[in-house]
Amino acid sequence: MKGLNVVTVTLCALLLAACASKEPSLDTSLYDGKPIDTLSSEEPPKTEKEAIMRGDTALSSGNVDLALYEYIRSLSFENGQFRDRSLYNIGRIHQSRNNLTLADKAYLLALEENPNNVEVLEQLGSIHSKNGDIEQGKSYFLRAINADQIRFGNSDTLVGKDLLTSKEVALLKSDSRSPEFAYMGLGVIADLEKDHNLAQAFYKQALSIDSSSSKTLTNVGYSFYMSGDYRKAQRFTLEALEKDPTNDKALNNLALIYLAKGEIPRAINVFSRHMDKPEALNNVGYFLILQGKPEQAVPYLQQAIDSKSTYYKVANENLERALALVREGEMNKE
Incomplete structure (x- = not known):
């Protein structure tokens, strides 16, 4: 049985080597899926754009392993113009599979190509924050917003600033392309640090980017709940539930708000909904x-x-x- 395993491993290595021999510069260290030789019988892409288009097509059809492989293929072209985009896509695929080690690696490589890739910075902030590294998460979120401000021609840098005031946050420019989740992430961090005014300023920016976000509305409501403003907490939480009636977090928060207001029967009714x-x-x-x-x-x-x-x-x-x-x-x- 042990000998069989050695033969199997050797055959797999030979298959990978044979595939790689067609594309000598292909680096499969970011690949994690079924055997590459089973993915596609097509000729290798001739350009970076063709590889990316193949990856996009595969991803839209649900063939995630093939998409991952095609995005990796796009990295093999010298002087590629969209390497940070491909690395971002690779990172998102790994992140969706909870393979955070490879996701982090892909994102960091993307930043080497483009230090101001807002989407990459935003995802790194999310990964580190969820893993409990709040300071590192905050740093990446701030870098994402700073990169967005550069897009607007704002020369005031946020990188390296220990403190931001709610007035400074209100002056930041944003549009539909701005990093909503970076603003929301910084709002959550500010709430954890009990700076609710600052949190609400970040949430306001997030809502200016997407006013219909149930997740942001839920966080705003909870921020007002923690600061003791139950009227506003209830208003934003009900608005979140209008957008998404199945939002369990918003339902729990609404019940907590009713309890804080002494409206116990209403709290029971809300809890009983889920x-x-x-x-x-x-x-x-x-x-x-x-x-x-x-x-x-x-x-x-x-x-x-x-x-x-x-x-x-x-x-x-x-x-x-x-x-x-x-x-x-x-x-x-x-």
């Missing part, structure tokens, strides 16, 4: 505990347990926590 009644009751109890209202949480947790008593462990745990907090509060009053 979960069963016992889970909705448990959620109400849990968030009331977080809001420092354990005595109000108790009856809802008891209802959750009564509805699902045989196996609803989490509600029992939350009820024990709520009762302990109530007892602690009573003791402190003595």
Whole structure:
């Protein structure tokens, strides 16, 4: 069996070498898919543009491995004019497959070709932010916006700035081609850093690029919720749900807003739109505990347990926590 594996690996290597021999400058280090020799029987592309067009056609038809291969082929042409675009496409394919190592590699190579590729900078910001490297993510998002400002002829650089004010953000220029997700990402980071005014300035720019974005509207609503402006929080969250009624995050946020306003029945109704009644009751109890209202949480947790008593462990745990907090509060009053 071991010998068979060696033969198989050797044959695969020979097949790759044979394919590569047709295109001696082809670098397959960015390829990660089914065997290349199974992808296409066509003659190799004659120009960079032809390879990119083949990649676009394959991608639109759902043949992702072939698209990846064609974009890699486009990189083999000397003095290519669209290398950063091809590397961006390669990165997006790997990112969609959650192969972040190859995605990151492709994006960094794209920046070597064009340091001001807004889309590449935006995706790098997203990758690093989601991986918990907030500072690096923020840096890439700022570079994306800075590159966009260069497009508008704005000479004031954002790169290297530690702080931006909400007034400075409001003065930035944007249009439909501007990096919406970079603005939104910086808004989320500002909210995490509890600078809600700055966050809302970034979100406003994102909405100027796409006013119908349910995701941005949801984030704006949550930002106002965290800053205690429940009226605006409710308005933006309801607008997000108008755009996308199935937005679970917006539904959860709307329920939290109703709880903060003391409108518990409405919160239960909202939770019940995308979960069963016992889970909705448990959620109400849990968030009331977080809001420092354990005595109000108790009856809802008891209802959750009564509805699902045989196996609803989490509600029992939350009820024990709520009762302990109530007892602690009573003791402190003595």
